[in-house]
Amino acid sequence: ASFVPSGVRPAGALFFELRPGTEEECFKWTPDVGTRCMGKYEADGPSEGVLVRMVGPEGTELWRSTAASGNLHGVDVHSAGEAYSLCFKNT
Numbered sequence: 001a002s003f004v005p006s007g008v009r010p011a012g013a014l015f016f017e018l019r020p021g022t023e024e025e026c027f028k029w030t031p032d033v034g035t036r037c038m039g040k041y042e043a044d045g046p047s048e049g050v051l052v053r054m055v056g057p058e059g060t061e062l063w064r065s066t067a068a069s070g071n072l073h074g075v076d077v078h079s080a081g082e083a084y085s086l087c088f089k090n091t
Contacts, residue, residue, distance in 0.1 A: 018050070018090045026055070026087040035077045037084060042069035049091035057082035066091060
């Protein structure tokens with residue numbers, strides 16, 4: 001899977017491999033206040049299934065998707081020092 005964030009400090013790309021049967025892989029970051037967290041993701045391969053979730057500062061799931069590729073639902077950051085996680089899992 002790959003994840004291309006935008007609006008999270010300097011934009012960049014993250015490429016990683018989810019092996020079948022492994023636990024969820026989460027990436028945590030602490031964006032600046034006023035930032036809108038957004039980006040795109042894509043599972044590589046025609047038969048890949050992926051569950052993607054964004055988790056907020058208190059562990060609350062902000063959104064989830066089972067589409068093999070798509071745009072992240074934008075989330076606005078309202079408080080300083082709050083950590084967010086973007087989590088991926090094979091389905």
